[in-house]
Amino acid sequence: MSTIQLTDTLLEDIRSTLQKHDSRNEDFGVAAQYLAAILGFLSANFPGEIAQKRDILQQLFQFADHVLEQNCAPEQTTTPEAFGVWDPANPD
Numbered sequence: 001m002s003t004i005q006l007t008d009t010l011l012e013d014i015r016s017t018l019q020k021h022d023s024r025n026e027d028f029g030v031a032a033q034y035l036a037a038i039l040g041f042l043s044a045n046f047p048g049e050i051a052q053k054r055d056i057l058q059q060l061f062q063f064a065d066h067v068l069e070q071n072c073a074p075e076q077t078t079t080p081e082a083f084g085v086w087d088p089a090n091p092d
Helices: 008-021 028-044 050-072
Strands: 003-005 082-084
Touching: 008 028, 028 050
Parallel strands: none
Antiparallel strands: 003 082
16 A cells, blocks of 8 residues: 655645635634535546435545544554545555
C-alpha cells in the first residue's frame, strides 16, 4: 500500500482555498461540511451503480474514522504523518 502525507502545510492550503471560496470556512465545522460534500460529490462520480458508490463512500468513511482515531490517540513521542492510500479496486 502506498502512503499519503498529511502535513500542516497541506491542511492549511486546503483551509485557505475553502476560505477563499466562503469565509465561513474559518469555522472547522463549516470546513468539514464542505469536505464531506466534496467527498459525496466525488463518490457520486465513481463508475458503477448507486450501491457500489455507497460502498465506496462507506469505505472512505471507515478510512476517515481510522485517521480520526489515530489523531485522537494519547500523545505519542512520534506522530504518524503517513496514511495508506485507499484504492477502490483493492479496498483491503
